Amino acid sequence: MTPKLIIFDCDGILVDTEKAANEVLSGFVSRAGGNISPDQCHLRFTGRTLDTIKTLLETEEGLILEPDWADQVRAADLVAFEKGVDAIPGIEAVVQAVRANGISYCVGSSGKYEKMHATLGSAGLLPLFKDVLFSAQDVPNGKPAPDIFLYAAKGMGVDPQHCIVIEDSLPGLQAARDAGMRAFGFTADPLADEAKVRALGATPFKAMADLPALLGLETPA
Template identity: 55%
Template sequence: MTPKLVIFDCDGVLVDTERLTNRTLAALLTDCGFQITGEDCQKRFMGRTLEAVQEIVERELGRKLPSDWLEKLRARDIESFKAGVTQIPGVADVMDLLDERGIPYCVGSSGKYEKMHSTLGSAGLLPRLKDRLYSSQDCERGKPAPDVFLLAAKSMGHRPEDCVVIEDSLPGVKAARAAGMRVFAYVDDPVCDRDALKTAGAILIERMDQLPGLLFGEA
């Protein structure tokens, strides 16, 4: 079935930021007394909102994180993005093909709008996406709840069952399936748990150039 709307996650699907942001997160959490590496941050927290990460860390620490930790993290992230953020290889070609075929697309992310504007802007993708960004900050619940994908579908004027999601995280795949949407998981990153993503209901892709054939039944 050809989708009527394609919803892209942002980090790790449109822009190559997962390793960078998780190194920054790990450094700040370690400063706060929660010892963790960037790779372990990515494995544990990829796809979740920072508020959800805070709940997990505070529960395990048995105490609150500093009141300004989120502010510090977001400031460090924005500063790190100034050095340049690259597009995921092939994703612009996918969007070009969707444009040619008249299939709309948008973004459904756990990230805040400020972060999306920064990363997508640095990668040169913001002009084609800036009016089609949807964030969990506008939702009651973050991924793995389906809220942001349902918001995106409703805002773009499509039924959930007519949408396809492109994700890279387990919470994101679970959110898409909970929304009643087909989901493809981009698994180029070696940290991805392929078995868990497949078990959760995703079709795995290792390269973005595989996606058009799967979307349009031409593989």
């Protein structure tokens, strides 16, 4: 069934920000007395909001974090992203194929609007997405709750059953499943677990070049 709406996650799907962001996060954890490597940050926290991560660090690691800790991390992320952010290889061709097939698309991200504007702008993708951005800052619960994807679908005027989500995180894929949407999990990262992607009912794929065919799209000549 051809979708009516494709919802893209932002970090790790549109822009390559996660290495820098996880290094920043690991540093903040270390300064708070914890010890979580950038790779472990990636495995444990990718796809979640910083407010959720703060709660997890306090409850699971016993860290005592300042009330504005999440805002401090966001500010440090923006400084790191000023060094430059690359688009995920092949994503522009995917978006062009979606547009050529007359299918609506948008972004549904755990990141705040300021971050999306900064990263998409740096990667040269903002003109494609600036009018169709949806952030978890506007919903009660971040991923793995389905709120952001349901919010995006409602904002675009499409029923969830007619939506497809493109994600790279397990919390994001769980959110898509619980929203009643089909999902494709990007597993190019060496740390990605295809078995867990499939367990969440999603279809794994390793290269953006493969995605148009998986979506049943005709590609522009």
